[in-house]
Amino acid sequence: MINKLVFATVYVLNQASAYYFYVNKLGFKVHTNAPIGKDNRWLTVTPPDQPEIEISLLLVTEGEMFTKESVKAVTELIRKGTFGHGGFECNDIYATYEELKSKGVEFAQAPKEEFYGVAAVFKDDSGNWFSLTQKAKQS
Known part of the structure; x- marks a missing residue:
């Protein structure tokens, strides 16, 4: 039986740039x-x-996972x-x-009230989109 998820992948176009973005802009730990x-x-x-x-932060590059054609398509x-x-x-x-805007994070949507809380949308340095959410207070 599966017990838990231990990692998920975000495909990136440049690992050095992704490292900087996730660590220095988002405040994640390596x-x-x-x-x-x-x-x-x-x-x-x-x-x-x-933790x-x-x-x-997996580089999209030709090898075991990607053919030359799939690298081009995924990129x-x-x-x-x-x-x-x-x-x-x-x-x-x-x-x-x-805080994130002041660090240069690009937002496609400013915080907006939604039925589940307040959400904003940003993208990382490769172009992957993420929602940033503050859950609604439980009554």
């Missing part, structure tokens, strides 16, 4: 940074309050912002939104 293959790394980060789940989808998506949660969305 969990693993080890070479795999000749031009790739097993690079994982964790949100500061959730038990790793986000693998194009990522750049268009139509491939990756995820969601992050915070305690104070307005303060977090302002």
